[in-house]
Amino acid sequence: MKEKSKFKQNHLLGIDHLSVEDIDQILETAESFVEISTRDIKKVPALKGKTVVNLFYENSTRTRSSFEIAAKRLSADLINFNASVSSLKKGESLKDTVLTLEAMNPHIIVIRHSASGSPKYLTTFARSSIVNAGDGFHEHPTQALLDALTIKQKFGTIRNIKITIVGDILHSRVARSNIILHHKMGNQVSVVGPPSLVPREFEKMGAQVYHDFEAGVKDSDVVMMLRVQGERGAGLYFPSIREYRKKFAVTRERFALAKKSAILMHPGPMNRDAEIDTYLADSDQSVILQQVTNGIAVRMAVLYLLKGVRNESID
Numbered sequence: 001m002k003e004k005s006k007f008k009q010n011h012l013l014g015i016d017h018l019s020v021e022d023i024d025q026i027l028e029t030a031e032s033f034v035e036i037s038t039r040d041i042k043k044v045p046a047l048k049g050k051t052v053v054n055l056f057y058e059n060s061t062r063t064r065s066s067f068e069i070a071a072k073r074l075s076a077d078l079i080n081f082n083a084s085v086s087s088l089k090k091g092e093s094l095k096d097t098v099l100t101l102e103a104m105n106p107h108i109i110v111i112r113h114s115a116s117g118s119p120k121y122l123t124t125f126a127r128s129s130i131v132n133a134g135d136g137f138h139e140h141p142t143q144a145l146l147d148a149l150t151i152k153q154k155f156g157t158i159r160n161i162k163i164t165i166v167g168d169i170l171h172s173r174v175a176r177s178n179i180i181l182h183h184k185m186g187n188q189v190s191v192v193g194p195p196s197l198v199p200r201e202f203e204k205m206g207a208q209v210y211h212d213f214e215a216g217v218k219d220s221d222v223v224m225m226l227r228v229q230g231e232r233g234a235g236l237y238f239p240s241i242r243e244y245r246k247k248f249a250v251t252r253e254r255f256a257l258a259k260k261s262a263i264l265m266h267p268g269p270m271n272r273d274a275e276i277d278t279y280l281a282d283s284d285q286s287v288i289l290q291q292v293t294n295g296i297a298v299r300m301a302v303l304y305l306l307k308g309v310r311n312e313s314i315d
Contacts, residue, residue: 144177167226192216
């Protein structure tokens, strides 16, 4: 890998805090880790002697697992914090929990929390670098970055792209991070869904709002489907799943309105035959599993750029 300039950030709190140069550097670094992940021996010593804490207050499969794999492939020591069996059950505050963990001298704390702004709050007192793995309805920056890497792999660029995001935009931190990222890169972003889940306020973020699937998806390069977040009460925002599927599920006929070269994305977990037809989810134009694979490379890149050896090869 070529010598690189020092990463400008001490934390990854959201896409909103990153410059275009920061985004490009993360993606370029992640591309190197994609290559490393194809080797028989996938570990590199970039974070040897460093400690990473996974502090997850919400359930997660893909994000937590990929951060864990990323840390281990970088040779870091890893602490997985299980909120369900911790002192939180005894009433310990988030601040006291983090201060206790910091007494063990970690270098990076990766946090997922239901409260928007919790990662930024940690930076007011924590010495560790803080990585946002999803905070409330706010942001999920590494998901948007891995989505961007997947798009770049398919089209050779992350610029001059038309992306359409469909579904429960209101409750989606993935949608917000993607809208911010693509707006920064100068791309055209459309959001589609029922008015109750796609309010006009998203126009203030630079997205075009559609309440008609066919109009929103036309000539898109990327179609990203989101699930309806029933656990956040989204099911109360429309009459029934049957009605929602009738108007906003991606079918072969609707996907055909996008460009012939278009790709289909989904951050997971998918509700097959609810928001996405099984045929399309498993089709050649689907990059859903590629997104999962790229999640490891992007999270390796983020951890490495925050605390890895500077200006040296990662090989």
